[in-house]
Amino acid sequence: MTGLRAAQGPYFGDFGGRFVPEALIAALDDLSIAWDKAREDPTFGLELSGLLRDYTGRPSPITEAPRFARSAGGVRVLLKREDLNHTGSHKINNVLGQALLTRRIGKTRVIAETGAGQHGVATATAAALMGLECTIYMGEEDTRRQALNVARMRLLGAEVVPVTAGSRTLKDAINEAFRDWVTNVETTSYVFGTVAGPHPFPTLVRDLQKIIGEEARQQVLDRYGTLPTAVVACVGGGSNAIGIFHAFLDDPDVALVGCEAAGDGIDTDRHAATISKGTPGVLHGAKSYLLQDEDGQTIESHSISAGLDYPGVGPEHSWLASIGRASYRGISDAEAMEAFALLSRTEGIIPAIESSHALAGALALGRELVEGGARPEDVTLLVSLSGRGDKDVETAIEWFGLTEGGGPGLRGADEEADR
Amino acid sequence: MTRTSGAAIDDARAQGRAALVVYLPVGYPDVATSIEAARTAVAAGADVVELGLPYSDPGMDGPVVAAAAQAALDGGVRTADVLHAVEQVAATGAATLVMTYYNPVLRYGVETFARDLAAAGGAGLITPDLIPDEAGEWVAAADAHGLDKVFLVAPSSTPERLELTAAASRGFVYAASTMGVTGERATVGERAAELVARTRAAGAERVCVGIGVSTAEHATEVAGYADGVIVGSAAVRALGSAPGPDGLAALGELVGRLRAGVERAGAA
Numbered sequence A: 001m002t003g004l005r006a007a008q009g010p011y012f013g014d015f016g017g018r019f020v021p022e023a024l025i026a027a028l029d030d031l032s033i034a035w036d037k038a039r040e041d042p043t044f045g046l047e048l049s050g051l052l053r054d055y056t057g058r059p060s061p062i063t064e065a066p067r068f069a070r071s072a073g074g075v076r077v078l079l080k081r082e083d084l085n086h087t088g089s090h091k092i093n094n095v096l097g098q099a100l101l102t103r104r105i106g107k108t109r110v111i112a113e114t115g116a117g118q119h120g121v122a123t124a125t126a127a128a129l130m131g132l133e134c135t136i137y138m139g140e141e142d143t144r145r146q147a148l149n150v151a152r153m154r155l156l157g158a159e160v161v162p163v164t165a166g167s168r169t170l171k172d173a174i175n176e177a178f179r180d181w182v183t184n185v186e187t188t189s190y191v192f193g194t195v196a197g198p199h200p201f202p203t204l205v206r207d208l209q210k211i212i213g214e215e216a217r218q219q220v221l222d223r224y225g226t227l228p229t230a231v232v233a234c235v236g237g238g239s240n241a242i243g244i245f246h247a248f249l250d251d252p253d254v255a256l257v258g259c260e261a262a263g264d265g266i267d268t269d270r271h272a273a274t275i276s277k278g279t280p281g282v283l284h285g286a287k288s289y290l291l292q293d294e295d296g297q298t299i300e301s302h303s304i305s306a307g308l309d310y311p312g313v314g315p316e317h318s319w320l321a322s323i324g325r326a327s328y329r330g331i332s333d334a335e336a337m338e339a340f341a342l343l344s345r346t347e348g349i350i351p352a353i354e355s356s357h358a359l360a361g362a363l364a365l366g367r368e369l370v371e372g373g374a375r376p377e378d379v380t381l382l383v384s385l386s387g388r389g390d391k392d393v394e395t396a397i398e399w400f401g402l403t404e405g406g407g408p409g410l411r412g413a414d415e416e417a418d419r
Numbered sequence B: 001m002t003r004t005s006g007a008a009i010d011d012a013r014a015q016g017r018a019a020l021v022v023y024l025p026v027g028y029p030d031v032a033t034s035i036e037a038a039r040t041a042v043a044a045g046a047d048v049v050e051l052g053l054p055y056s057d058p059g060m061d062g063p064v065v066a067a068a069a070q071a072a073l074d075g076g077v078r079t080a081d082v083l084h085a086v087e088q089v090a091a092t093g094a095a096t097l098v099m100t101y102y103n104p105v106l107r108y109g110v111e112t113f114a115r116d117l118a119a120a121g122g123a124g125l126i127t128p129d130l131i132p133d134e135a136g137e138w139v140a141a142a143d144a145h146g147l148d149k150v151f152l153v154a155p156s157s158t159p160e161r162l163e164l165t166a167a168a169s170r171g172f173v174y175a176a177s178t179m180g181v182t183g184e185r186a187t188v189g190e191r192a193a194e195l196v197a198r199t200r201a202a203g204a205e206r207v208c209v210g211i212g213v214s215t216a217e218h219a220t221e222v223a224g225y226a227d228g229v230i231v232g233s234a235a236v237r238a239l240g241s242a243p244g245p246d247g248l249a250a251l252g253e254l255v256g257r258l259r260a261g262v263e264r265a266g267a268a
């Protein structure tokens, strides 16, 4: 299987396309053309790489996590530190590119959807930096779960609109953002936050996020002289995962593992495990796997992590799953929170709960490989640490009962760390 | 014999007026009342009925239609109910289209949906999130079953896209009066007349205008340049303005006024 990196959309295998109202087609065509030009334009490239270096702080380092790795069968665990980016997650990589593109095509306003608030914060940040007007749509449920990020966006000068329709989470925020876009498309860019949505968004966002894997692949080679055994990332819409997977797509010996949110458990009906449990359909402008009922109505997803609480997934992931190039597994809320606590205690890094799904996936995968006969010293797992957990402290307080002296939930993590 | 939307529009044209098209979502406020509402609209002068198939993520709908769809889904409406409603409403003799987002059709099976819709006496589909470029499967199924394919155009559509859409459509082309979602507006966008002219120039036989058409005055204005006047949110709001017979009466009165508005344009 070679040449997978060349896939450009609008279709990835059977997945992708543009299932949107005609009113948006002109804007999507304009965006496709603008992006095709910009990515070939050295001036744009220099401007973007300058911002990524001087504003975001790229390249992000890789950090070895040996104390954490003891719980992963003693294999080598490497963290790609997107949490160290300005604004605290990988989302900024995409947003700076799209904001530059907005300026280039002469629009003055950006809108975005956000779940965890990280994409909203990144968009508000880029808007402040470039003097663009900014409106962020966020499900009302998420504005509660992620109150800190709502305040950050407002400090950055963005208008935050709580969305009260449907399940009041990310999917409804996307619907509302599309409604705004179709109405204001002449002045407004929709800065889409993940590799889902109609073409060209899956390609555009992928192109802007693939720097994660390009850097990491070289960093691992430079430091260890070998490619990783597997690359592990959490999958909401799938942007950090595609971002870190992409550089490895044509390295057939490197396993690619996406971790979907399994909520209460993969066999319950409260999860967000779109590829593991969904079926192909159309949602938010693209054909891809989605959680839907017999009539094609979207089923509400559930996850402790707002950023993974989405019943759809990007079409390139559906394709990679369908051809067997990447595999996808479910990680429950409890498994993610255990990994969240473990990384905090063992490495001094508080991860985003989204990223904790990838960490939990790495714990399980490391143990499985060693149980399957691999020698721990031969296994290297590269994990996308897509964001930091500051925004999640409130959720952690509730989950672990972190009142005076620490709750019972944390003791397990201590014991793991000391083993 | 199923009445097509083209025949309904041509008959109105023969009477020297534009056709009146009324949108109502199935299952709002409940399935039986929504069928009754469609019959009421036909009795009050609607030439074509668009039955909405409620969908969980109605990205092209404003608050009135979106809330009605959500209420219908909360009430348990199913795709099968929509096909049942089509049968009941088509029996009135009115051309009966289904307006639906694509995923429920895809999930049902595009060919199976076309077969069952045709068997129920439905005229065809209006597909707000399906452009002809992505519609290969639906076009084949519609052609096999002789169904109308109503695609949309918007003020932002280029001449090339107007041609593509006009060529792919059967029945009529749905011209969105303005850039935006469904909902009542104080005025119908001034770009609507220009869009109708451009769509005709691109080869469309019949062009109907929707989005924002709310009052008899709007109906008169739009009927002055288009082949049909489409009213959605205002009809849904009238139906929802009071429970039971009073809502139906309010809808009937609104449709009567709209029909008079359409006829005024014909007389002018």
Ligand SMILES: Cc1ncc(COP(=O)(O)O)c(C=O)c1O
Pocket: A089, A090, A115, A116, A117, A118, A119, A193, A194, A195, A234, A235, A236, A237, A238, A239, A240, A241, A306, A307, A308, A352, A354, A355, A386, A387, A388
């Ligand atoms: C830190 C972090 N990781 C991951 C995600 C999930 O998005 P994606 O799957 O597009 O990377 C989010 C989304 O909010 C996030 O904030």
